[in-house]
Amino acid sequence: MKLLKILAGSRRGYMHFMRIAIFVVMAWIGGLKVFQYEADGIVPFVTNSPFMNFFYNKDTRLPVDNGTGKQVAQYTLHKNPEGKVVPENIAWHKHNRTYPFSYGLGAVIVLIGLLVLSGIFSPKTGMIGGLLTSGMSIITLSFLITTPETWVPDLGGAQHGFPYLSAAGRLVIKDIIMMAGGLLIASDAAKTILKKKQEVISA
Known part of the structure; x- marks a missing residue:
């Protein structure tokens, strides 16, 4: 019973922990x-x-011959193993606009994280x-359908x-x-907003 009371009484703290974790x-x-490898x-x-995919160069999405007569996606021929740098592959990725897109995506992800964290106060x-x-997350999960x-x-x-x-x-x-x-956390925030509005109306 004591454990139940502790868990129930810590709900607000756990909600903030969820925000911090995200x-x-x-x-x-x-x-x-x-970073290049990412x-x-x-x-x-x-x-x-x-x-x-429209963020990348259109021509780099066209299939190419892999040397055996088989048509494959271009990127499969230009993968850099994590921790290794192959100049020819780097050049392909620059043409593909791999790096500018990654920088922009990273900034958006960090911004979303900051918005989530701000939920502790706002x-x-x-x-x-x-x-x-x-x-x-919906877009990310769609990769299970679109990414071989x-x-x-x-x-x-x-x-x-x-x-x-796979991994x-x-x-x-x-x-x-x-x-x-x-x-x-969106639901929790909405509940807090509604509660504050109700308090204003009641006052």
Whole structure:
């Protein structure tokens, strides 16, 4: 019973902890978007997304021959392993506008994180941040439909395709928690706003 009372009485603190947690994730991931390896890493998601691919150069989305007579997406031939820099690949990414887009996306993500954090002091901006977090998560989760790399490829093994999530897919699916968290803090902020309005009317 004591534990139940502690948990119930700590609801407000936990709600703020949710805001701080979302901010940490947003600020960290958004901040990493200024680095080459992270910018390169999001290319498969952006290129295959109908919501975002127009930010990249149109000609870099056209399929090319991979040297074996098979047509493949260009970006698959220009992947930089994390921690490694290949000059030819960097040049391709510059032409693709990979880096400017990543910088802009990172700034937006950090801004949303700041709005969420501000919800501790300002319910209105916090509500906006929560709704934007949820909306961003919907786009991220759509990658499970649009990005082939989110599923284990068919390389001869028995487990491939749905429901076998790859490392990229396992990373994406976690955004369902961010979606729920965004809606939760937006709802809490809305409740606070309504309560304050009611107090004004009552006064």
